[in-house]
Amino acid sequence: MNLFEFCYGLIHWLVDLVNNIWYRLGDWLPWWFGDFFTAVGDFASSHGHIAVMAILLEVLIIIIIALINVLNFIWLDRKYMGRMFDFYGPYYVGYRIGGWLQNLADGMKLFVKEIITPAKADRIGFFLAPVIFVGSSFLALATIPLGRQFYVGTNADPLSTGVEASALIAFAFFAIAPFSILIAGWSSNNKYTLIGGMRSAAQMMSYEIPMLLTVASVFLLAGSFGFMDIVDAQHDIWFGIPLFLGLVTFIVCLAAEVEIQPFDLPEAEAELVEGWTTEYCGMRFGLFMMTSYLRGYIGGALATALFLGGWHGPGFLPDPIWFLIKAYIVFVLIEWARWSLPRVRVDQILNIGWKRLLPMAILNLMVAVLLKTAGWF
Amino acid sequence: MAARGKGSPAEGMERALSKVDDVPEERVIRALLDNFPTAVTDFKKLSKGVVRARIERRDIHKACLFVRDTLGFEHLSMISAVEYDDRFEIVYHIASWSQRLLLELITSTPKDDPSVDSVSSIWGGANWQERESYDLMGIKFSNHPKLERILLPKDYLYHPLRKDFKGGD
Amino acid sequence: MAQKKKAKGSGGLIIRPMMRSGKQVVSSLFKGMPNTILYPYQILDLPPTYRGKHTLDFKRCIGCGNCVEICPNDCMWLEKLDDPELGKIERPGVDMGRCLFCGFCVEVCPTVALHHTVEFELADYRRDKLKYGPKDLRDDKFADKVKEERTKQRLPVLDMAKCTSCEKCAGACPEMVIAMMPVENVGRSKPEINLSKCTGCEKCVIACPEKALEMKDIYESYFEMPEPKFALKNCTGCGACARACPADAIYMMEMPGTEKVLKDGKKGKPKKRAVFVLEKCVGCGRCFRACKFEAIEMSGVRK
């Protein structure tokens, strides 16, 4: 019983419920009106329509789970990583649940703030940047399966693997964001944001290739591009153990991809005021901030799916819970490094990318090739 | 060390030359005296390690160069401009780290033409201090690389530290 | 990148800083409370020397205005009040909006009436609400609770009105500290006590038949206050300075032999002149301002 089946059944039951009232209404009305009602009823209960609505519901569920996790990430970050700063973290808002409502309060505040576009800003670019940034991040969500039965699937048979090359598509969507940062930086007509945008482009060049090489080594071992097969291949041993070097490189590249502290160049407070988000305010800025944490969640999910054996765990917990626990652990690890390290310079990040991460990624690929030829996987 | 009287300093020095040679302050005074006999008028040893000397306006550049190169005063600490009733006084505090000495070089200029040679070519640190004296007190430092206002807006007309400037209370 | 300078242990890349922050999370989460004081709910404990809102002890204060003089921001002013038990008095008020909280007024007060409390929540919605008049500052019991740093001595103080210059006190003083100084063309002499040498043995107070001498608490002052100098020839005996002096250190004494003969042959009242008891003077400059005939000069006091 995978997610699609569940949604299909739900929608089917709902349509039937509505239809029997709908048809009786159709009979009661004059003839030419009644035919219209029956046609609509037949269409609603047709397999195609219910399947489409089921997929929409699936995506909705996945997004809601992601958003709740993002709120949890923000709260976890400010509350317990805040203890690293020796202070309480959010305390008064939502007093009994440890200040969890603080994030909602911040969101509400950003909702009511006015959205201003700078006078000489390039309107289209200024408007499109958040759209691309947020859109591409949410798209990447759809391809990541949270459990054997819990993925965005299109048919009910248990053996289906959802989107075919889901890992490839996920990384493709994941890598669109730096372009939107460039557009945002360029279009807000401000020297600081321009430099912020340029830096994000420069930063992308340095970590994109090592990241994809490590992912390639995982594809090599798993023998397929889909998340399902990768996670199934990790049934007996997680890829993180043989490819430990790959795991480390992947996490470092992830920090660079998601612009977390050591590689926080595009949004460097000290030099560039607020980096590329300087000119955005109101809910646009809220979207940017929320999406940067969402990308942290997606990064954590990718790392668990590729290296930490997805939803494989001792079993007394359902699959998605295991998946989320591992994602949280990866996120906490990145946040821990985030708060205890200063920012790196632009040329240094290029050096790290080319001189440190790339050799490690290639070494990791060789290890993968060795393991593959030795036939262990 | 008894402070020098107002009598002519030249003959006073010859009498007590040998005994006093090791005291660093005296060595500075004697060296200054030898090189600028006419220019150096009133000089005395204020306290341990601080020497005051008055010098003519036109000898300032030569004196500073001499003091920095031969006497080893590496650090120009401060340039201050003081407005008295009949004259402006520009006081250079020059320090020597190696000999632990501070030389207070004072030049005075007539009230109507407060201009002195700039020493920013000798010490780089003097550049901004001279601009500040020009800005606040109106002392013109000739052949200064960029003599313009530093603290006040560029188009400000007055020199606020002058006594006749009654801006605030 | 020339990383030649390998500081001790920076080779561990990012291990040591993360260990440090990790230890902090553990200690703040499980062991001790985190470092923050939840301000509105937990009270900050401030040391007694904290310079917060002022308080004024109406009984000690003599309304001399020294604090108004020394305030760098001119935020104090003297207000005339009508107090039930103290009668017509002048007491200072403070404009907290301009106040610098520098503490000079507390240090210069001759009778240690003004103090700083520990209260710092002075915010308000309107600027004139920040002007605290003397009544808002009044707190007569605060001054006794505070351990005053300035040394207090009980010293004899002369009341010229009662003194008949009988010189008994000069004789009774063991340290010969009291000198009888003749007062110009008043024909009498006045005892001047050198307070720095006086040991406060009270022998002169007992010896004085008219109780003109009286023991009072005198606080040591840190500021050298200006001294009034009296020019007799300008003085017209109007008594404005005697009325203005808060420490009543000025007495109007008749000068015998200066009576004018009136038309109907009777003798008019003799002219008066001011006599200064400089031990009581707190250097507030009010006599200098009150005198219209330049009979008193004080250096450095604004007219």
Added chain:
Amino acid sequence: MAEMWINMGPQHPMTHGLWNLRVKVDGETIVDAQPEVGYLHRGIEKLVEGRTYTQVIPITDRLCYGSSLTWSHLYCLTAENLMGVEVPPRAEYIRVAAIEMQRIASHLMWLAAYAADLGLMLGFIYTMRDREIFIDLLQAMSGSRLTYNYPRIGGVAHDVPPNFERDALRACSYMEKKLKEYEDLFDGSKVFMMRNVDVGLLKKEDAMNLGVTGPPLRASGVKYDLRKDMPYSIYPELNFEPATHPDGDCYARYKVRMDEMYTSCKLIRQAVQKMPKGKWRVVAPRNAPVGTGLGRVEDPRGEGVMYLVGDGSDRPYRLKIRSPIFVTVSAAPKMLIGYKLADVVAIMGGLDMCIGETDR
């Protein structure tokens, strides 16, 4: 990319105060730099001429609010030099203890701003938390947290609070323990070293010629500390070693300030233990004689000098203030040219800017 002028200031997270650094940038590397000051000019030297000698003390507190005690002490030294006032020994010891605490607090505030500039918010929070210890001590002594108004001409305003010695020694040992922890956080982190080593090089000759003084000078290898070379107050009786570092890059400046915090802890211990009993204040004369007074003090940021001219009345005739940062900023282009835009933050942060004293 074509060269373009970037205004890093006057309101900029890096500047810690109101000054403007115009930087000509070619891509990310800096080609030319032009610091502009004067945004916070309050005309203190003119203000002083309208007040009595005692009323000037709170103004000199507001010169450099980061280390206000050293400035009001410098003013009191200059006034005592002019008036020839003899300060009782207990007051001298209290002053030195207070100055060294102020030095540690000022260096900690510098470290906080420096760490926050480089992106390490953790450093900001730890240093500010440890600075509270010394701010509480100074608050117990003087009565306020930032502008203390504690020194007077002829001594100090109040005596030290009861069991001050115990608190001071406890604070020093706590500080030394914390300084070891900072070594993990800063020296131990490779990223911090990458941002600091070989950045903003200032050679020894340039530093001496351009009038740079204090930690940036000692970081370039010049062994010159005013407390040791031209000692004032009771520094001859305390033994300590000025901290120097051979090469003049940002790491050297950081290292010099950290070592100075160790020496300050040592100095506080000696001063507090050797503090004699007795008077802590002398009545200061109201009028100053005609003449000039000079005071030189080792401020946490450099060498502070004051030149006071008295004209016999009770108000100063002229007070000239030499601010160390005013001269060090003029040497900033020498350190900036050739480095990246992100280094401006590290280099300018290393100079511990305090705009209050620069603009007077």
